[in-house]
Amino acid sequence: MRADRLVSLVLLLRQRGRMTADSLARELEVSTRTVLRDMEALSAAGVPVYAERGRHGGFALLPDFQTALTGLNHDEALALLVAGSRRGAQLFGLGSALASAMLKVVDALPEGLRDTAAGAAQRLLVDPETDLLSRRVAPEEVPESIVAEVRRAVFAGHRLRIHYEAVGRAPKWRTVDPIGLVTVRDQGYLLAKRGAEDRTYRLCRILAAEELDEAAQRPDTVDLDRAWRDRNARFRTGGDRSAVLIRVDPAHREQVVGTVLAVRAEEADADGWLRLNVEFQDARHAEWAVWQHVMYAEVLAPQWLRTALHDRAAMVASRYGTPT
Template identity: 40%
Template sequence: MRASRLVSLLLLLQNRGRLTAEQLAEELEVSVRTVYRDVQALAAAGIPLYGEAGHEGGYRLVDGYRTRLTGLTADEAQAAFLAALPGAAADLGLGEALAGARLKLHAALPAEVREHAGRIQERFLLDAPGWYGDPDDTPHLAVVAAAVWARRAVVLRYRRWRAPEEIERRVEPYGLVLKAGRWYLVAGGPTGIRTYRVDRIVGLGGVEEEFAVPDGFDLGGYWAAYLADFRDRLHTGEALVRLTPEGARRLGVPRAGDGWTEARIPIESVDHAHGELLRLGADVVVLAPVELRDRIAGTVRALAAQYGPGSPVEGASDPGA
């Protein structure tokens, strides 16, 4: 346990530069006194680090010192190789760089860890995009990524669903997010922080103005809050339904015994719920709202008329008809 912590402390100093004992203690989730002991242990082992007192003080490594990644455990190396998404890197123009980085990481690992990492590449493949759709056309992704990296504002022309359908807006690109194979730009602008689908950007112009990301902004935290808010706005209603065991399984509803289960489920709208619940066929009975129940009943009657006796399609599948 302590050996792993010492490696983590060393890598923190290597990657971030000067850090105080308090900052190291917070990162490692230990006491400041433990940090003092760990620093002494590293120094005794010949690691060239030193401490500076005062308000601007802290611990740092001697300039130019780097450690090889021999501190990686087998699980950490496997996770590093599993997390690599070649498609996403290629989209950003970093496919060759990713391949080179993985080769260097592979070469730096001890033999036994390298063997575990190799098995990951042989046995697992990450394919982020979803089914039933072609990949988004994102011709402006590379320019957007460059603006995010350089912290430079851009003027984008954007196509959206509501009127006016096309807008032009100066934004400050804070970060890019890849969600289910689709790229999203998180950017600040005249109306605050907004999220834009990169495939809906129809034009892009640079204004060459540098900007500073607001203090405290965290891309991961923003995205988590954005998704939570999206789900809250998405499911604004609910439906009361009865489900067979198979219907409960398909909707992810806890079953009440082996018979029918009554449950309340969130719905986006009557229109959306109508299509989604019809997919369950006879495994669901809608009890409320009445509007949704009537819509489904009407669709079932129309289907019965189309496929029942005397319907235009009766016997259509009979080769002898």
Template identity: 40%
Template sequence: MRADRLLQIMALLRRHGRLPARRLAELLEVSERTILRDMESLSAAGVPVYTDRGRGGGCSLLPGYRTEVSGLSPAEAQALFAWTSGSGAAELGLSGELSSALTKLSATVPAPALEQAEALASVVVVDKRRWFAAADEVPMLPVLRDAATRRRRVSLTYAAASGGLSDARAPSVRVVDPYGLVENAGRWYLLAARDGERRTYRVSRIVAAEVLDEAAQIPEGFDLAEAWEEQRAALEHFSETCTINVALDPAIVDVFTTHARFQLAVGTDVTRQGNHEGWPVLQCTFRAWRAAVSIVLAYGGQVRLLAPAYLRARVLELAEASVAAHKEGGSWPGISRE
């Protein structure tokens, strides 16, 4: 660990020129006395560092001292420094390691390339979260990362989706062979085998995870990227799409279009289909009929479902059931109303 810290001190001094021992201690989470001892060790090893005491003093690296041996181009530096997924590393429990690695690497990157990488990072933000959706909580992700990298079986306590009105069924325990972890649009999934059959688990639904002292059974030549593509293709192939025509209040066309695009079937878009009684008509193909119904009901009288007829009947049925459930005088277990 000390050698690791000495490298970080060199990298920080190279980037900043001079830093107070107190600031170095804060950045590296050690005492100021430890930093001063480290500076003495670096000097004894021939590294041209020195410490000025008193007001305006600090730790410095001799100007002109370079360790630029990486040969990284500006574009390569931008790729490494600006596009590294900080959020993904944090969720995997590796944010500290990522910061340490980039600090070390910065000591080997030519100054112009490093400046361009930092400039790009200041003007680009990558937000992989979905609109109108809360971020998944994934506290078990570091445990799963450890199990997958060490090829160990895991005992999962998993709350599977219910498919009904409740969010999930009661958690149950199952032992799996972890193949790997996949992040898709801000959500993490564990690809694993249970009793020899491939399964996909949403990490946010994993209530607890224990790494077992048993070797995981991983198929010879297994490729995680290929396996995920197969899983995704199968899911998208068997999803029953639903195409609807809706007439919209002109005031909500833009917001409706934006909202709808998050639920569209792969390879489709919202298209204009003329007018109906002065309202523009849009056609949308959704991944599932429930998504189509939910967006129609969400906008109330500002959306008129024109086709298909069978779905209009379903919308009416659900709307009437909702009115009956929410009309004044209704009651629900555990809920009191004034």
């Protein structure tokens, strides 16, 4: 770990020039004291690093210093494979490895190409933390120690013991055969088998994880994309679904349909609105989804959903019925 950090220090100084200890500490996610100790270690090893004091001071390398670096380590190579999504790397516990790998890749480029690539990179921004409505994207927070343990079991092909908290249930220990990891809209999932049955676990609901020495019972190869599609299809067709008859303003049909599991039938009413027979995952999903479109959708059946929406609307009207 420290050797990789020392290499990253040298690469940062080569590519960015003079940097303060505080800036280096933020980049490497360590303390300033750790950076100072690392600088002493680099100097003792013969790396020509020097410090400049003053307002614009910091650490720098002697001009034209060249490095002879080894290749990428396992996690860095893996991080580059998931670099298409920076958040994917973060979610799978590979964020620091991705940063380190990118430093090595940039350093390996010819000088002219390195400058061009750095300039081009400043013109691209992928998946910012907020959208145009200033809504902040909040990725799931999963302890790195848990993600690392799960990841090791997936890659090593070992069974995995997890302390899992399912929705509405007490946490329980389970032993599973891990298949792979999937990230969807900043949510991470572990695909696994438990006995002969397929299982999908949210990473944020794993409270603890332990890689076992026992080999996982799974095929040697896997098509994760197909496995995810199959599980998604089963999710949409199984369980206790809620059927709803709803009228929708045709101008907003796509927004409404985007929140349902399935559209079973559709026809136009005399006034031009659309009458849809749709299915939701359950009662809570139905009430939440229809409420998002309450201005341009009307539930015709079942009555319990009309009552739930009426009660919710009455509560809102009461709250805002008088001035503050």
